[in-house]
Amino acid sequence: MQAWSLATRRAGLRIGLVPTMGYLHDGHLSLVREALARADRCVLSIFVNPIQFLPGEDLAKYPRDLPRDERLCESAGVDVVFHPEASALYAPDFSTYVEETALTGVLCGASRPGHFRGVTTVVAKLFNLVQPDVAVFGQKDFQQAAVVKRMAGDLNFPVKIVVAPTRREPDGLAMSSRNKYLDPEQRAQAVILYHSLQAAKAAVKIKSIAAGRLKDDLTEFITAAPLARLDYVELFDPATLEPVKLVKPGTQMALAVFFGKTRLIDNDRL
Amino acid sequence: MQAWSLATRRAGLRIGLVPTMGYLHDGHLSLVREALARADRCVLSIFVNPIQFLPGEDLAKYPRDLPRDERLCESAGVDVVFHPEASALYAPDFSTYVEETALTGVLCGASRPGHFRGVTTVVAKLFNLVQPDVAVFGQKDFQQAAVVKRMAGDLNFPVKIVVAPTRREPDGLAMSSRNKYLDPEQRAQAVILYHSLQAAKAAVKIKSIAAGRLKDDLTEFITAAPLARLDYVELFDPATLEPVKLVKPGTQMALAVFFGKTRLIDNDRL
Numbered sequence: 001m002q003a004w005s006l007a008t009r010r011a012g013l014r015i016g017l018v019p020t021m022g023y024l025h026d027g028h029l030s031l032v033r034e035a036l037a038r039a040d041r042c043v044l045s046i047f048v049n050p051i052q053f054l055p056g057e058d059l060a061k062y063p064r065d066l067p068r069d070e071r072l073c074e075s076a077g078v079d080v081v082f083h084p085e086a087s088a089l090y091a092p093d094f095s096t097y098v099e100e101t102a103l104t105g106v107l108c109g110a111s112r113p114g115h116f117r118g119v120t121t122v123v124a125k126l127f128n129l130v131q132p133d134v135a136v137f138g139q140k141d142f143q144q145a146a147v148v149k150r151m152a153g154d155l156n157f158p159v160k161i162v163v164a165p166t167r168r169e170p171d172g173l174a175m176s177s178r179n180k181y182l183d184p185e186q187r188a189q190a191v192i193l194y195h196s197l198q199a200a201k202a203a204v205k206i207k208s209i210a211a212g213r214l215k216d217d218l219t220e221f222i223t224a225a226p227l228a229r230l231d232y233v234e235l236f237d238p239a240t241l242e243p244v245k246l247v248k249p250g251t252q253m254a255l256a257v258f259f260g261k262t263r264l265i266d267n268d269r270l
Numbered sequence: 271m272q273a274w275s276l277a278t279r280r281a282g283l284r285i286g287l288v289p290t291m292g293y294l295h296d297g298h299l300s301l302v303r304e305a306l307a308r309a310d311r312c313v314l315s316i317f318v319n320p321i322q323f324l325p326g327e328d329l330a331k332y333p334r335d336l337p338r339d340e341r342l343c344e345s346a347g348v349d350v351v352f353h354p355e356a357s358a359l360y361a362p363d364f365s366t367y368v369e370e371t372a373l374t375g376v377l378c379g380a381s382r383p384g385h386f387r388g389v390t391t392v393v394a395k396l397f398n399l400v401q402p403d404v405a406v407f408g409q410k411d412f413q414q415a416a417v418v419k420r421m422a423g424d425l426n427f428p429v430k431i432v433v434a435p436t437r438r439e440p441d442g443l444a445m446s447s448r449n450k451y452l453d454p455e456q457r458a459q460a461v462i463l464y465h466s467l468q469a470a471k472a473a474v475k476i477k478s479i480a481a482g483r484l485k486d487d488l489t490e491f492i493t494a495a496p497l498a499r500l501d502y503v504e505l506f507d508p509a510t511l512e513p514v515k516l517v518k519p520g521t522q523m524a525l526a527v528f529f530g531k532t533r534l535i536d537n538d539r540l
Contacts, residue, residue, distance in 0.1 A: 004429050012282060089426075096424035102365035119426075120366070124394075128426040154366035155391075156359075156398040158272050180413070261326035 004151040005131035017132035022046035023063040027167035027175035038261040052118025186259040208248040231256035277400035280489035284309040287402035292316035293333040297437040297445035316353040322388025456529040463536040478518040
């Protein structure tokens with residue numbers, strides 16, 4: 001991978017990277033289009049990164065279908081599908097971690113301690129292996145994009161981080177490989193995440209609202225879906241991820257909701 | 271710096287990096303020669319990295335003489351002297367650290383908690399800024415070289431880490447910018463570090479020795495220098511930095527000794 005990348009850069013070509021965990025959907029393919037608009041070559045990595053999963057999470061059963069992913073990549077114009085084995089990225093004596101410390105204590109970082117350390121570590125490794133000029137991340141993972149941006153800037157990686165819009169199913173559910181876990185009833189109710197965002201947007205259009213009040217309303221709204229178990233709903237400054245007291249246009253909203261063991265996330269700028 | 275480096279690499283030229291804290295001596299210049307033997311261009315960085323100093327250490331008074339350093343670099347054939355300000359490398363909201371977790375709890379890492387996190391973080395930043403093909407470190411900082419090597423491998427930096435031999439004064443004292451702090455009496459006694467290494471080498475040539483016994487003997491030997499205050503003397507496996515029970519040829523020895531506030535280190539393979 002690295003030899004190809006160094007030679008490609010030496011030839012004066014720009015490399016775009018789309019890091020994924022595979023089981024690709026249209027959301028991923030929209031990131032590929034974004035990468036190809038900004039670079040001469042597109043590398044899509046598929047790696048279910050063990051160190052970003054907590055004990056008890058879905059590492060072992062995370063959906064995988066490499067032949068299908070490769071076909072999708074080929075039709076999307078991906079130049080290289082990079083799918084290393086975990087043992088190739090993590091030697092038995094692996095002991096170095098990249099950790100962002102300011103933006104990772106809240107939201108998904110609070111629910112999944114250690115998760116973002118795994119993310120920033122593997123992204124740093126992928127940057128060094130793929131040597132991209134630009135890397136494209138999805139807006140659906142808002143905190144991940146913010147953390148990766150900060151990490152890349154802090155460590156002076158010569159990589160432009162691009163965040164591309166969330167792609168949605170016709171009913172509004174954000175596309176995610178984890179949607180596959182949902183049974184039909186859960187799938188029908190999962191649209192509650194999108195509806196919550198829409199409800200908050202509509203409310204804020206009328207007037208600014210105390211964050212506590214809006215969270216209470218949204219919590220009630222979400223728990224009205226009988227299969228939904230709210231992990232968090234937060235209203236915060238999109239630059240610092242710090243909670244706001246008064247919600248107004250420009251405030252970022254993010255939420256995480258369990259359906260059975262499946263944890264879904266979504267977010268939007270209000 | 272990064273623009274020069276990316277253009278230089280694109281031109282097919284190899285870059286060697288010598289990271290330093292400045293106040294250069296012959297030890298540093300031997301690293302430059304090593305870099306120039308392995309690369310087409312040599313970048314020497316001068317940066318007194320605040321995050322690798324602990325509170326109460328010598329950050330503020332660390333010796334600095336940039337004009338002299340630049341003259342030395344020019345005569346040594348250095349192509350670029352890279353001397354960023356601390357504020358250019360650490361934004362007010364800087365929050366990302368690179369941490370090696372297996373090799374940093376012992377030796378200098380035990381005496382200076384947090385020191386190596388500062389080292390690995392700034393070295394990762396320098397690798398990204400200078401984009402070297404090869405980086406040269408001094409053997410005097412044995413643990414630093416081991417930690418940087420592990421970090422570079424774990425994070426897949428495309429950088430070859432070279433460790434060059436310690437340069438010594440005529441009486442055997444390892445060259446160090448911190449030797450400048452020593453008054454004449456301390457300077458005379460500082461050779462005890464080198465003599466300890468020589469004594470251990472001589473002892474091991476005769477027969478293997480229990481580590482505890484050798485440490486006791488060396489402690490007694492060092493404290494015979496009235497101005498010396500031993501920080502540590504350790505006998506360990508050079509690959510894992512784990513202490514050995516039986517000292518034999520191939521065992522690594524390292525020691526740190528204070529003279530007043532000045533902390534000197536040295537090491538050798540026995």
